[in-house]
Amino acid sequence: MLIDRCAHASPWRRISPAAKGLFALAALLGAYLAPSPGLALGLASGLALLTLAGARVPLPDYLRAAAPALGFLALGCASLLFSLGGPEGFSPRLLPEALDPAVRLGARSLAALAALLFLVLSTPLPHLIALLRQLRCPEVLLDLMALCYRMLFVFACVFRDGRTAQAARLGHAGAWRSLRSLGLLAAGLLPQVWLRALELHQAAQLRLGDGPLRFLAPNFPRARQELAWAAATSLGLLLGLGALA
């Protein structure tokens, strides 16, 4: 929801998703090819700045969107840096020889994360799905993505309404009642999923949709120029990283 809200609020949502996708891909490649952790961190900072200043994503939202990935990253780096076991059982200790690979991994991952956040925080998902369709991604996968994305909001709404109705009748007064109410809500959602699936199928049939779900993405009138800009910037980024190597 947070990512979706940021993407729809970003002024860069009107930029061709192909151009942003190309730049993000180049940035990912740059993160992988970055010869030193310092350069990877520089790239991550540059991309974060671009997302915050260019795509106008508020800093608190950016940090919240990045937090789960940063948590995983911290855990991954820690598992490289520390050894938990030894011959004498549980004895956590720092591995000095793992410091260098852990820093390199962390820096590259940060740059890759910043590249992905740049793309998803400035591009609404329907635009990304349209881009994947242009790239000949399998239709069934795209249909699933489109429906899952739509259903996410429908069920968030149903869940919220159900929870509010339960809370209004003291369903969440106390931990035990709250747990029971949550279980009832989850059970109630299951038939709703079935019903909703049937209804959406009927709705698609009424508009002659008996095959793949085909939608038309909005027009990006300056897509060619934007793609050319993205290609030039991407090339510059990769050449710059190569020169610094």
Add this chain to the structure above:
Amino acid sequence: MSGEALLGFAAVCQRYEDGSRGLEGCSLSIRPGSRNALLGRNGAGKTTLLLHGVGLLRPTRGQVEFQGRPLDYSRAGLRQLRQRVGLVFQNPERQLLSASVYEDVSFGPLNLGLPEARVRQRVEAALAAVGLTDCRERAVHQLSFGQKKRVCIAGVLAMEPELLLLDEPLAGLDGPMQREFEALLEQLAGQGITILLSTHDVDFAYRWADELHLLSEGRCLASFPARELPRQQALLAAAGQALPAVLGLHRRLADLGLLPAEPPRSLDALLAALDGAAPDLKRNPA
């Protein structure tokens, strides 16, 4: 059934799998270019009738006809029917397939096999018709309930149907939104689109429709021109509907000799009639 009917129901019966009744020998017809309102209690069969109109349900007895021919329930037949008849569900969440307004409206015309440029034209025209041009880039979950309903209508309008079926289009809308919606329906009817809608709002039905169809317990009790409603009070009561407020008010004022006997269709018309009578009232206040 009238030979000139666009859509006709001839003694249509519908039983659901659990044995409950949907329709019980329901017969009515819809004239081309007319504005029709279905009135009836909850469970009278209004939604079931609309679902039959687009072939989503198949009668257990009787038949549904489009332009005088029985519906063809083959895949090709239904495809042909649904190019010409569009249905807007009561709950917009039931109808919106894509998370983006523009994409959702494009779904139908793309399925018609139209070229991209033509689809874009139709999407723009449909969004303009429902007043949502500025929302074309927005996600549907960011829209209000009324706006979502408009997106649903745009999605059906983009297929340029001859007959538009709307299941309780005013349900869940606040006063200003209902007035906007009424203006939109007026505009669509002005374009020559035949409209059949179900509603519980008898005041709106009397004000807006050309023809009223009263449903009760799966049957069509009566179909008559809306202007005849003041003379159909018994039928209206049998269908569980109250008399439109404007008729009660008019009757009192007519009894007082303040207004002519011919009843108006809306409160606005009644006020205009009162304004017309005002000079006489001022001359003779007693």
